[in-house]
Amino acid sequence: MYELACELFPICRSITGAGFRQSLKILDEAMGGGILKIHSIASGSKVFDWEVPAEWEINDAYIITPDGEKICDFKQNNLHVLNYSEGIDDEISLDELQEHLYSIENYPDAIPYVTSYYKRRWGFCIKHEDRVKLKEGKYKVFIDAKHHENGVLNYADLLIPSTQKIKDEILISTYLCHPSMANNELSGPVVAAFLAKWLLELKERKYNYRFIFAPETIGSIVYLNKHLKHLQKHTKAGFALSCIGDDNAYSLIQTPNENTLADKVALHTLKDKNNFKKFSFLDRGGNERQFCSPLVNLPVVCVCRTRFGDYKEYHTSKDDLSFISQTSLQNSFQTLQEIIMNLEVNEIYQITTFCEPNLGKRDLYHTLNQGVTKKPISADFLAFCDGKNDVLDIASKLNIQAYELKDLIEKLKFHRLVKPSEEIHDNPHQ
Structure with a gap:
């Protein structure tokens, strides 16, 4: 990945x-x-x-400063161009350029991601620490971009x-x-x-x-x-x-x-x-x-x-x-x-027996009683199979993930101790 x-x-x-x-x-x-x-x-x-x-096509973009330095170079980082920007090839003043620059003052070393999908405009995204260093003068702005209406x-x-x-x-x-x-x-x-x-x-x-x-x-x-x-x-x-x-x-x-x-x-x-x-x-x-x-x-x-x-x-x-x-x-x-x-x-199940089923004869519960013992998870699961709770409900009560009950559910279905609730009608023993 x-x-x-x-x-x-x-x-x-x-x-x-x-x-x-x-x-x-x-x-x-x-x-x-x-x-x-x-x-x-x-x-x-x-x-x-x-x-x-319209479909957007972008090939290149950059700014040339008065000192001849290339900045906001699309080929260095494609975030430098306002996404969906119009094309432009012009020479403008710093004041005019500032109206088309986007930066984050409180995150000065990051280039922002800015879009304008549904209104045509052009622009560049720049680190704020670089923006504040821009000097007065003429700037060449170039964006090779097109919008294809077809x-x-x-x-x-x-x-x-x-x-x-x-x-x-x-x-x-x-x-x-x-x-x-x-x-x-x-x-x-x-x-x-x-x-x-x-x-x-x-x-x-x-x-x-x-x-x-x-x-x-x-x-x-x-x-x-x-x-x-x-x-x-x-x-x-x-x-x-x-x-x-x-x-x-x-x-x-x-x-x-x-x-x-x-x-x-x-x-x-x-x-x-x-x-x-x-x-x-x-x-x-x-x-x-x-x-x-x-x-x-x-x-x-x-x-x-x-x-x-x-x-x-x-x-x-x-x-x-x-x-x-x-x-x-x-x-x-x-x-x-x-x-x-x-x-x-996940499914809603209903138990098929009145009272607790005999789990011991199905190897789902111990058959030797030595005093107080912890109830098996099978007994706790069945205790809530009332045709209303789903497996997610019961798993939450048991404090486990629902998928951890998969093997148990298959065993209970094999022994016909539970059925999906829609299969249970008037007789819970069927």
Whole structure:
């Protein structure tokens, strides 16, 4: 995953353009090739209240100071150019140049990431410590960029089918449009890609898994515009992945009502992680904004390490490859595996016997009584199989992860001591 992030990091990406397409192809190759379905929608297309913007092409950009020094060189760092900037080739005064410069005064050695997707302007992003050194005089400003009204916006998806032929889906979404930022951008896509590889290798999958790799905001709006009715009908739970490559605490941004299966399983999985932080939908910021909007109302939470905007490196050149680590990517990958395994095992069961079943004769309980002994987990699990509690509820009471109950559940099903609640009718002994 870290090597994949390193390969993707230098590419200049935006919500449209060659860099985004190149990045999708690299992700697809990392997953084995021919895995992702890459789609396009024409610039100018109407999608709900939005319009797909013209495709952006950027080749070069720089400023030449009065002393002949080249600064804000796009080829040295693609964050130096205002993303989606118009082209310009001119010579201007320092005062005029200042109106087109972006820097962070309280983070003087960082280049900010600034965008202008839906209003045409040009500009450069510069370290504030360099900006304050600029002298009076004439500056050559050059940006070789174009907007193609006949262009396209690209996105990709992948549907991994259930092995049980059910129609319910788990949605996993991430965005790929930011250039050269490691945590807020590349951590989500690279972890999602490897999560998809892992799911493809499983012999059994209860759910279908839908992966979406799209530009932030406009990409999810495009996807919803095309698939809304299907997603509303079949999405059981969803997870938007962002900023999951750093070494800090896990964060969860809940759905507006905080009561979906996605909320429940994410909270169950993450709550005991060190320094876990739970946020309300008021703290949203990624594609969960679109998936959870009122007329869409999909059960999608956002899973992060440090929440976007809560670390000073966010949207700057300091969010580089040193800010993420192999260990953290692996840890995030394993945590998402846990979320999926908890979903896969979750079900509502009802016990099939009046009173406690005889577990001893089924080798699920000791047959020698030597006084006070600790109840086996099988007895505690069955005590809450009332046709109302699901496995997540019971696991939380037992203070373990739901997936840790998988082998026990298989044994109880083998001995016909539990059945899924919908199979139990009037006679609990059937």
